[in-house]
Amino acid sequence: MLKYLIKRVLWMIPMLIGISLISFFIMHLAPGDITSNEAAFNPKASEESRQKLREMYNLDKPVIVQYSLWLKRMVTLDFGKSFASHQKPVFWQTTDKDGNVTKGLIQEALPITLMINLLGLGITLILAIPLGIIAARKYLGWQDRSITLFNFIGFSIPGFWLSLLLMYWLGVVNNWFPISGLHSLNYESLDTWSKLKDSLSHLFLPVIIPSITGLAGITLFVKNGMLDVLQQDYITTARAKGLNEHKVVYTHALRNALLPLITIIGLSIPGLIGGSVIAETIFAIPGMGKLFYDAVLMRDFPVVMGILTIGSALTLVGNLLADVAYAWADPRVRRGVARG
Amino acid sequence: MNKNVFIKALSNPLALAGFIIIILVFLLSMLSPFIAPYDPNDINVKAILLEPSMQHWMGTDGLGRDVLSRMLHGGRISLLVGLVAVGISTAIGIILGAIAGFYRGWVDTLIMRLVDVMLSIPSFFLILAVIAFLTPSIINIMIVIGLTSWMGVTRLVRAEFLSLNEREFVTASRTLGAKDTRLIFTHLLPNSLTPIIVSAVLGVAGAVLMESGLSFLGLGVQAPQASWGNILTDGKEYIQFAWWLSLFPGLAILITVLGYNLLGEGLRDALDPRSGSSK
Numbered sequence: 001m002l003k004y005l006i007k008r009v010l011w012m013i014p015m016l017i018g019i020s021l022i023s024f025f026i027m028h029l030a031p032g033d034i035t036s037n038e039a040a041f042n043p044k045a046s047e048e049s050r051q052k053l054r055e056m057y058n059l060d061k062p063v064i065v066q067y068s069l070w071l072k073r074m075v076t077l078d079f080g081k082s083f084a085s086h087q088k089p090v091f092w093q094t095t096d097k098d099g100n101v102t103k104g105l106i107q108e109a110l111p112i113t114l115m116i117n118l119l120g121l122g123i124t125l126i127l128a129i130p131l132g133i134i135a136a137r138k139y140l141g142w143q144d145r146s147i148t149l150f151n152f153i154g155f156s157i158p159g160f161w162l163s164l165l166l167m168y169w170l171g172v173v174n175n176w177f178p179i180s181g182l183h184s185l186n187y188e189s190l191d192t193w194s195k196l197k198d199s200l201s202h203l204f205l206p207v208i209i210p211s212i213t214g215l216a217g218i219t220l221f222v223k224n225g226m227l228d229v230l231q232q233d234y235i236t237t238a239r240a241k242g243l244n245e246h247k248v249v250y251t252h253a254l255r256n257a258l259l260p261l262i263t264i265i266g267l268s269i270p271g272l273i274g275g276s277v278i279a280e281t282i283f284a285i286p287g288m289g290k291l292f293y294d295a296v297l298m299r300d301f302p303v304v305m306g307i308l309t310i311g312s313a314l315t316l317v318g319n320l321l322a323d324v325a326y327a328w329a330d331p332r333v334r335r336g337v338a339r340g
Numbered sequence: 341m342n343k344n345v346f347i348k349a350l351s352n353p354l355a356l357a358g359f360i361i362i363i364l365v366f367l368l369s370m371l372s373p374f375i376a377p378y379d380p381n382d383i384n385v386k387a388i389l390l391e392p393s394m395q396h397w398m399g400t401d402g403l404g405r406d407v408l409s410r411m412l413h414g415g416r417i418s419l420l421v422g423l424v425a426v427g428i429s430t431a432i433g434i435i436l437g438a439i440a441g442f443y444r445g446w447v448d449t450l451i452m453r454l455v456d457v458m459l460s461i462p463s464f465f466l467i468l469a470v471i472a473f474l475t476p477s478i479i480n481i482m483i484v485i486g487l488t489s490w491m492g493v494t495r496l497v498r499a500e501f502l503s504l505n506e507r508e509f510v511t512a513s514r515t516l517g518a519k520d521t522r523l524i525f526t527h528l529l530p531n532s533l534t535p536i537i538v539s540a541v542l543g544v545a546g547a548v549l550m551e552s553g554l555s556f557l558g559l560g561v562q563a564p565q566a567s568w569g570n571i572l573t574d575g576k577e578y579i580q581f582a583w584w585l586s587l588f589p590g591l592a593i594l595i596t597v598l599g600y601n602l603l604g605e606g607l608r609d610a611l612d613p614r615s616g617s618s619k
Contacts, residue, residue: 018457026470152354152605156597158549160556161572161590168579168586274464278553292465293557296472304469308461315460 005324012316016309020071023308027301028063070305082295082303090306105291105303106310112182113280113287116206117272121265123211124218129258131215132222136257137249139227147219154216160278163209167282170205177204180284206283210275214268221264225257232256259330266322270315345534348610355606361599365592369415378406380413381564389582399584401574411588414566418596421482421561422548428486430540433493434529440494441501442524448498455491463488467550471559481560485547493539500532534611542604545597552593568593 061069082088082105092104135147171179178184184198229235230253238248276289284290288307295303349355368375377397384404392399398407440451470484504510510527518527554560555569563570568589575585 015453015457015460018453019461022457023461023466023469026466027473148354152598152601153594155601156545156549156594158552158556158590158593158597160553161586161593164572164576164579164586165590168583172580270460270462271464274462277464277468278557281557293468296469299473308465308469311462311465312460315462319460 004327008320008323012313012320015316016313017071019312020074020305020309021067023305024067024070025063027304028066074309082300090302091310106288106306109286109288109291110310112285113273113276113289116203116279116285116287117210117276119203119207120210120214121272123207124214127211128215128218129222131219133226133249133254135219135223136226136230144223147223151216151220154213157213159209159213159275160282162212163205163279163282166205166209178202179205182285206279206285209279210272214272217268218261218264221261222257225260226253229253229257259326262322262326262329266319269318270311273311273314345607345610349603349606352606352609354602355610358599358602358604358606361595362603365415365596365599366419369412369419372409372412372416376406376409376412378409380405380409380566382406389578391582392584398588399582401571401582401585402578407571407584407588410566410571411568411592414561414568414571414589415592415596417478417561417565417567418548418551418569418593421478421485421551421567422544424482425485425489425547425551426540426543428483429490429543430493430536432486432490434497434536436490437494437497438501438524438529441498441505442520442528444502451494452498455494458488458491464550464553467554468557468559471554476554476559476562478561478565481551481554485550489543489546493536493543496535496539497532500535501528504528504531534607538604538607538611541600541607545600545604548593548597548600552589 077091082090088102089104091106093102093107131147135144138144167179170176178201182199182202184190184202187195187198190198226249230249235248235253238252239245243252273288276287277293278289279285280287280289281293288311291303292307294300295307350359372380382405384400387396387400387404389402390396390400390404396406396408398411401407401410436451436454440448467484467488470488471480474480474484504527510523513523513527551560551567552569552572555567556573558570558573560569561567563574571589572586572593575582575589579586
C-alpha cells in the first residue's frame, strides 16, 4: 500500500509539469498583455512606462525563460503577485518588513468554493442514493420512469438558467433568500446565531443549484450499480437463505453498489471547480470561479496560472484520495495492491 | 454505423422523442432566414419589451428586436458551434485513439499521459482562459471547445482498437499480409464506429451547453449576433419585468440538449448487449 501511495504521489510531479506547460503556453498565445490593459485605464501611460512594467513582470523575456522563472518559484509554492489586484500575492499570505500580512487571493477564495461544493455534494448524495435505490428496486416501474425522466432533464438543463429562474422566483418574487454575496451588509453587527442564519440563507441558492444539476448523474450511477449488484449470485444466495428483502438490499447490495461512487466523486472534481465560475458570477460569491473569471478578463496571468495549477493539483489529489479510499473500502483491491 | 442499432434505439420512445426533437430543432434553425418573421437585428424603439402577442410570439427585447426571430437565428449559431466543435473533437479523438490503440508501445503511453494531463485541468477554466485571450468569435469557440473535449473519444477508440486487434478476423487479415492502413480503415475503424457516434451525439449536448454558458458569461458569441446564451444574458437585465426574455432561450437550450441526450442514451442502450435481454 505504502509503495503504491509513494508511486502515485511521485507520478503527480510530471503530471503537474505537463499541466503547467500546457497552461503557460496557451496563455502566451494571447495578443496583448497586462500593459495594454493598464494603459487602457491610464491614458497617460507612455510606451516607456509600459516597457518598464513589462520588465518588472519579466514579460520582455522569451517565453521559455519566463516559464522556467515561474516554475522555479512555483516549487516553493510562490505563484507571484497579481497584476491587477494591488499586487496581492496569488496563492498564500506574505508578510512585509513592517509585519503587515497580506492574504493571498487563492487563500481567500479557495475555502469558499470548497465549502460550497462540499455542501452541494453532501446534499446531492443525501438525495441521490435513496432515489437511485428506488429506481433500481422499482426498475421499469413508474417510480423508475419518473426518476429517469428527471435525470434526463437534470443532465440537460443549463445550470445558469436554473440559477436565474430560482434566483428570480425565490429571491426576487418571494424574497425568501438573498440573491448575492456571502453575507448581509449588517453582518458584523449580528450575534452568533443570526450570523449563522445569515450565512446559511446566503449559501442556500449557490449550494442548491449544483446539487440539483449534479443529482442526475449520481442517481443514475447508483441505480445502475444497484441493478448490476442485484443480479449477482451472492444476492440470489442471500435471498435463498430467506433473508428479508430489506436486509438484502441495504446490507448486502448497497455497500457494493456504492463502492464505485468513490471514484465518480473523485472524477467530478474538475467539473465542480470549473462549474463554479458561472454560479459564483451569478451570485457574486468571491470564490475561485469568480476570481478566475475576473483574472481572465484582466489578463492577470499570475492569477490565471495559479488557479489553473492549483485547480489541477486539487484534481490530482482528489483522484488520489478517491483511489486510496476505494482501496481501503474494497478488500479485493486492498489485497491486490498489497501484492503488487 | 450498424443500421440495426439505430432501428432498435428508435423503438425506444424516449430515444425516438430525442430524434424528433433533434430533427425539428435542426430544421427550424436552418430555415431561420426564411421562416423568421422579422430581421433578428432590426431595432425598433417603438416596440421595446413587448409581451408575447400575435405580432411577436415570444415578445421583444430591450432594443425592440423580435425574440422569436433572434431565437431562430441564434439556434443556427448554437447548433453550428455544437456540431463543428464535436466534429473537431471526434476527429482528434479518432486519430489519437487509433494511433495509440494500433501501435501501442511508447506512442500509446505518450498519448494516454496527455489525455490524463488534459483531464486534470478543469476544462471550463481552460476554455475560458483561451477564449478570453484569443478574443471571442464563433470560429475560436468551436476550435477551443473541440480542442478541449477530445479525451473521451480518444480513450474510447483506443479501447475499441485494443480489443478488436485481438479478434480472429483482424489476425486473419494481418496474417494474409494486410497493410496497417488497410487494417485500420477496413477492419478496425468501421467496427468502432457505433460507439464513436454515440459519444458524438452526447458530445453535441455538452458542446451546446458549453457554448451557451460561455455566451452567458459574455465570452461566447458576441452581440449583435444572436445565440441562445447571449439572448439569455440580455434577458437577465430585464428579469423582473420581462420573463419571456429569460424563459424562451433557456427552454430552447434545455429541449435541444435533452434531444441529443435522449437519442445518445437510447443508442448506447441499444448498443449494450446486456440491456437487450433485460428490456
